[in-house]
Amino acid sequence: MSTAKKSVITIIGAGPAGQMAALFLAKQGVGSLLIDKGAHPRSKPCADVVTGQAIRVLYELDENLPLEKVFTDKYLRINGTLLHTPNGSQLDIAFLPLNKLEHLPTCIAMPRADFDNWLHEKIVASPLIETLDNTVITGWEKDSVTGEWTLLNAHKQAIVQSKLLIIATGSSASLAYTVGNLSKEDKHFAIGVRGYFKNIGNADYPNHAELFLHRKMMPGGFYIAPFNNGIANVNVVMRSDVAKRNHIDLKQLFWEAIELHPTLKERFKNAEQIGKLEGGALHLGTKTRPISGDGYILAGDAGGLIDLMSGNGIPQAMISGKFAALQAAKALASNDFSAAALKAYDANVYKKINKDLKLGKLLSPFMGNDFILNRATNAINFIATRKGAQVQLSSLLYTKNVAATLINPMFYWKLLT
Structure with a gap:
């Protein structure tokens, strides 16, 4: 007789993507099982920067959440990025206040161990979220008739049986590649x-x-x-x-x-x-990939959503975790976990984060070429000497249509003059 846990919705990976998925499901009154290979607090190599998009997701979950003293005491408010160019020049690229949420910080920095553990405390406090820590998933089986997943440990023992997997295991874990057919390029x-x-x-x-x-x-x-x-x-x-x-x-x-x-x-x-x-x-989110399929959703770094230009993945992880929860709740209500039923997740995520990833997608094809990189270095050095450059570069961060801006000669005229 199987001793595997049964959970209709199972989330694998308790980083920001998985945590947001669990918390937004709970907000809708839906229970889930959250599995992690470790236990909080734990370290995670990361830039440790939480941007405005991520702050907005916290606000959407609970408008009081970003104001909690236990949270605000742990972070430093970041007002901008100081860009040091190869020739030694500096550009101060300031961050603008969040639209309609001026009382919240635009950007903060805090260790991921602290950020994840703060969210983990919300997870533990929820009666709708069951956690399974220190549990490594090394394999899986899928029933071709019922569509049910069985997750296995290193001894090929069944740990969990589930209808829907939200895979939030990061960039390197094997589940995104074996279940989600993700490829590494x-x-x-x-x-x-x-x-x-x-x-x-x-x-x-x-x-x-x-x-x-x-x-x-x-x-x-x-x-x-x-x-x-x-x-x-x-x-x-x-x-x-x-x-x-x-x-x-x-x-x-x-x-x-x-x-x-x-x-x-x-x-x-x-x-x-x-x-x-x-x-x-x-x-990296420099190409658009399928991030859902028959009975599964890929969230955060497991879906390849990291911004090339900033190296930041936390906001995309939290956004995708939210949309994963919304889509999972709809699938549960209709008892339909098919690829067709989950496909709207892909569209919703990419629509929301496309602006953040677009510049990286536009420039990515050219950034592996040494000739272009050499020319780009010279251009950056020259631009850094122009008095209005930091204003124009700051405006590029907030433009709604990056592609249109980059092909507009007026942008370069202002940048250079």
Whole structure:
């Protein structure tokens, strides 16, 4: 007799995508089982930046949630990005207040361990969400008649039986590839290395994230996100195909940047590393993929929704988790978990996040070419010397139609003059 748990809706992965799926299901009065290979609090290599889109999702879940003191005490409000160009120039790209939600921060930085654990406390407090921690799913079976999934552990024992799987396991876990037929393509994939350091403060821009551009790291860059406790997230991200072609050792590149870059060398001379460097993978949203199918939904990084330009995946994860919950509730109500019934999820997610991913999709085909990257480096250096450049670049972040802006000669006229 099977001892497997039975849950109509099972969510695999308790990061922001999976947590939002569980919480938005509970908001609709629908129960779920949330499985994770670890237990909170836990570390996750990440940029640790939560943008306005993610803050909006928290507000939609519960308008008081982003105002909780236990949450606000842990984050630093980020007012903009300081862009350091290869020639040593700086551009201050300011963030605008959230439309209709001016009382909430546009962007914050806090360690993922703290952010995920704060959301986990909401999960545990909900009577409609059952959790199964420290549980690794290594295989699955699907009944061809009933459509029911059976999830297996390393001993091929049945753990869970479910009608619908919401897979939110991140960029590298196998379920997205075996269940969701996701494929890994190096030109749509990136690798990253992250470490925590203290005593690298930037007194002139204490509430800014920073991006250092260097030709050797492109497409990618060296990022710094400060926290409110004097510690900062420091990471390097680079697209996989370029890293492989140029035989880049990302950890070596990380330390080279700190030791050789004039600005970074000065900033890190009294820095102290906290813990060790950790590596991660990023499945980029530079192509549109199917993110649902017969009896399953892919959410967050498992669906390849990370923004190439910022390397950020948290807002897309939370948005997709919300839409996964809304679609799952409809499927439950109609008792129809077919691919056709779930297909609207894909359209809803891409419609919502298309603006965030569009610039990366437009530029991605050109960013693996060394000739173009060299020309792009020269252009960035030149633009950085123009007085109005930061205003134009800031406006690009908020334009509704990125493609139309980029083909409009007036944009470049304003940028260069």
